[in-house]
Amino acid sequence: MEVNAQTEIIVAEGVSKTYSDHGVPVSAVKEIDLTIRTEDFAAIVGPSGSGKTTFLNIISGLDTVTEGKVWLNGKLLSEMSGRELSDFRRDNIGFIFQAYNLIPVLSVEENIEYIMLLQGVPKSERHSKVNKILAELGLSGFENRMPTQLSGGQQQRVAVARAMVSNPSIILADEPTANLDSKTGAELLDLMRELNKTSGMTFVFSTHDPMVMERAHRLVTLKDGQVVSDEIRE
Amino acid sequence: MSKKVMWAFATLCFLTAYPLALIAEAPSDTAEVDRIVRKLDDLYRSQSSYGEVEMEIITPHWQRTLAMKVWTLGLEKTFIRITSPLKEKGVATLRIGNEMWNYLPKVNKVIKIPPSMMMSSWMGSDFTNDDLVKEYSFFEDYTYRLITPEDAKEDLLYLECSPKEGLPIVWGSIIIAVRRADTIPVWQKYYDEKGNLMRIWNFGEVRLFSNRRVPAVMEIIPQAKEGNKTVVRYLTATFDADIEDNVFTLRNLRSR
Amino acid sequence: MIFKIAFRNVFRQRRRTVLTMLTMFGGFTLASISIGWSDGTYSHIIDMFTRNQLGHIQVHSEGYLDRPSLYKVIKDYENVGKNIQSIPDVEAWAPRLYAAGLASVGEKSAGIRIIGLDPESENAATHFDKKIARGTVLNDANTHEALLGKGLARILRTTIGGEVVVVSQAADGSIANDIYAIVGIVDTGDEYSDQTGFYLTLQDAQELFALENRVHEIVVIASNLDRIGPLVGEIEDAVSNAALSVAPWQEFAKSFYNAMRADQEGMWISLFVIILIVAVGVLNTVLMSVLERTREYGVLKALGVRPKQIFGLVLTEVNIMATGSIIIGAGLGILINYLLSIHGISYPQSLTYGGFEFQEMYSEVNARSLIIPAITVIVSASLVATFPAIRASRTAPARAMRAH
Incomplete structure (x- = not known):
């Protein structure tokens, strides 16, 4: 299969994942073929247990497939070692989790610059990037706060900042609004849509939040681990 | 009656008249072997004796010759006085039974040898004080048998003697070679309990003293001390001489 | 950053940190x-053992x-x-002549060890006067005076003012004998050597044994115990005589040295106890914190x-605690x-060791007592933390995420 790494950022081909639940095989996803393109602002939706999170984990290399292939930026994930995967995630994917998952012992600034540190970005550059993204996300002045001193929305914004600061080619967000009130959630989503438009960053959500669906320009629906619809809206 | 292993110098009791029996064949019966052993025991033994002796002591560090006069009475008493060299002139040793005293003219003192010093050298020779004191009889204190060593010589007979149990004898065994012709000893080899050769006594220069034919020279070669050797030579010897008992007294020891 | 985290x-x-550090601190201090x-x-x-008699280094x-x-x-x-x-680090030296002999007082006789020494240098080197x-x-001359070991005086039933006749054999083979006036009784603390020890001036001993200008031993006292090793070579160079051998006390008092070494092995038992204490404390806390933080990993x-x-993060945490404990514990x-x-x-x-009696014991501040427990x-701690650290490093991100 030909993958155009310029436009096709994630390509999943015949992806299946089977878990063993107390000895009983459970199919989480079944033969999914899906391509995420550059500048997508896509939502993967479906009821609980439809395989959204599993699929997201698979395309980010956090989980392995039982069958099928996944290309990320033109690279076949199954051919990468654990260490290559770690480095690849670090350099290409930004994550936003449902439970924010900020590192509790690090300040806002430290949480955000952490990945850049791992990448070996010099201090001055880190500093300016952090300041820039904090300003963009309306978090200026919060640099030295600890996560516990922030509200849920603020924490999730920090998580977004952390995901975006190193300029990944794609941001994967697993139910980013689930723990936020609707107003905060909406603000956050608008912010991400704005970033998508201005910086051309690709976003993929897994969600069943209608607010997310409203704003997504591509809606992939999963049911029982299979894609039942894939609509693009403008 | 007990006697001395140390007949040579130690006892200095030249003894028993020697019968000139020629034994052509190796003696086979026990009585014959007993007779040889008894004769060994009695070789230098007599009721009393007097002799003039030269003792040459050779070590890797020095070599010297002592001249001395030796009196014995029975098996119990020995008196020795050194006559030369000048530095030791007058030094004397008295033994009565198991006790020993040395007299030192330089400081005019008599010293009793303590039991702890019995294994020390007598006057720097290869004899220990103990050698002068201990009296053992091959016949009574040892079991013995004739043996034929690998390098046996035609004109010698060989006896292997092992101490009887319970006796404070330091040797594991003693091999004695005697002349087949007259059973006069040629050498004795002393072994420890592990069978290591400890010292060799050689006998030589058979001479006639007071109608006795005895070896006049004894050579003691300790095996542990390389280069050490003590040679004892009888210049004169009189057996069964008329010797006064007052020779063997501390008073005589002190008189210069 | 790992370090910061x-x-x-x-x-x-x-609370947990304090508890962990207390066990490490306790173990360290104890060790x-x-x-x-x-x-x-x-x-x-x-x-x-050395300064009193044997010296730090001996030449023979x-x-x-x-x-x-x-x-x-x-x-x-x-x-x-x-x-x-x-040589700069040599504090003192003393020559000695040794010989065996027989001492006699009246009817009493005993085997003795004759030690010819130079009173002045012996006092400087081993404080002989204090014994x-x-x-x-x-006196520092040819005096025909002698000192007797305490036990020897008892065996010979004599004391100061008495006379002792000594008999032995001189180096030229002649009979060495002389008479000496007893002027003192020696108590070295070593019972055995006091039963045989007979001390003469070097001159008297040399004359008795026909060993003029010769001795059997030169003892050397170093200014510092740690300097003994290098001094051996320096003395060899200074003496530059292949017929002489120079040995440190570890060599000429080998059995004593070995016995001491064996005793010191006991140290490893106390280290083992620390390892156990630290291990239990560390395993407990690290395992707990790793389990709690699965999600974070x-x-x-x-x-x-x-x-x-x-993996490094977990080990770093443990080592930060260990280092902190060690610093406090070292103090x-x-x-x-x-x-x-x-x-x-x-x-x-009182404890008897190597023939000496000891009433008081002292501790010592040295690098060993800090470095060995620190290591x-x-x-x-690192070994024990390895298992939880491996566990943390193997955390499957997907599964950890899912466990909301």
Whole structure:
């Protein structure tokens, strides 16, 4: 299969994942073929247990497939070692989790610059990037706060900042609004849509939040681990 | 009656008249072997004796010759006085039974040898004080048998003697070679309990003293001390001489 | 950054950290004191053993130590001694002549060890004068005076004012004999040597044994126990005589040295106890905190942190605690060892070692008593933390995420 790494950022081909639940095989996803393109602002939706999170984990290399292939930026994930995967995630994917998952012992600034540190970005550059993204996300002045001193929305914004600061080619967000009130959630989503438009960053959500669906320009629906619809809206 | 292993110098009791029996064949019966052993025991033994002796002591560090006069009475008493060299002139040793005293003219003192010093050298020779004191009889204190060593010589007979149990004898065994012709000893080899050769006594220069034919020279070669050797030579010897008992007294020891 | 996270993690769970550090601190301090104590005790014993009699270094004729003999002598000893004295770290030296003999007083006789010594240098080197329990020191000349070991005087039933006849054999084969006036009684603390010890001036002994200008031994006292090793070579160079051998006390007092070494092995038992204490404490806390933070490790892994770095994070946390404990423990350990090195502890019953009696023991402040426990604490803590750290590094990010 030909993958155009310029436009096709994630390509999943015949992806299946089977878990063993107390000895009983459970199919989480079944033969999914899906391509995420550059500048997508896509939502993967479906009821609980439809395989959204599993699929997201698979395309980010956090989980392995039982069958099928996944290309990320033109690279076949199954051919990468654990260490290559770690480095690849670090350099290409930004994550936003449902439970924010900020590192509790690090300040806002430290949480955000952490990945850049791992990448070996010099201090001055880190500093300016952090300041820039904090300003963009309306978090200026919060640099030295600890996560516990922030509200849920603020924490999730920090998580977004952390995901975006190193300029990944794609941001994967697993139910980013689930723990936020609707107003905060909406603000956050608008912010991400704005970033998508201005910086051309690709976003993929897994969600069943209608607010997310409203704003997504591509809606992939999963049911029982299979894609039942894939609509693009403008 | 007990006697001395140390007949040579130690006892200095030249003894028993020697019968000139020629034994052509190796003696086979026990009585014959007993007779040889008894004769060994009695070789230098007599009721009393007097002799003039030269003792040459050779070590890797020095070599010297002592001249001395030796009196014995029975098996119990020995008196020795050194006559030369000048530095030791007058030094004397008295033994009565198991006790020993040395007299030192330089400081005019008599010293009793303590039991702890019995294994020390007598006057720097290869004899220990103990050698002068201990009296053992091959016949009574040892079991013995004739043996034929690998390098046996035609004109010698060989006896292997092992101490009887319970006796404070330091040797594991003693091999004695005697002349087949007259059973006069040629050498004795002393072994420890592990069978290591400890010292060799050689006998030589058979001479006639007071109608006795005895070896006049004894050579003691300790095996542990390389280069050490003590040679004892009888210049004169009189057996069964008329010797006064007052020779063997501390008073005589002190008189210069 | 790993270090920063680790450092802050340590402070996150204060109670647990304090508890863990207390076990490490306790283990470290205990070990530090026990090593300092044991080293101090042995230094004290070594000092008694060497400085009092044997000296730190001995010079002999080649082969004398293996098989002492009257004939294995150091010739022209005064020049040899002068050469040795010229070395900077040599504090003192003393020549000695040894011979066996028989001593006799009236009807009493005993085997003796005749020790010819130069009173002045012997006092400087081994404080021989302090071992004279009664009477006077020997005069530094040809006096025909003698000192007797305490036990020997008892055996000979004589005392100061008495006369002793000595008989032996001189180096030229002649009978060595002479008479000496007893001027003092010696108590070295070593019962056995006091039963045979008979001390003459070097001149008297040399004359008795026809060993003019010759001795059997030169003892050397170093200015410092640690300088003994290098001094051996320097003395060899200074003496520059292949017929002489120079040995440190570890060699000529081999059985004593080995016995002491064996005793010191006991130190490893106390280290083992620390390892156990530290291990149990560390395993417990680290395992708990790893289990609690599975999710955090999952996030880190999702963000692209390598397993090795997570492993490093856990170990760094443990080592931060260990280092902290060691620093505090070192302070306390040094303090206690220092106090014990000044004041010492009296034994309820005096201890006899190597023939000497010891009533008081002292500790010692040295690098060993800090370095060995420090290494022990760090290594054992790191080893024990390895298992939880591997566990943390293997956290599956996906599964950790899912566990909301």
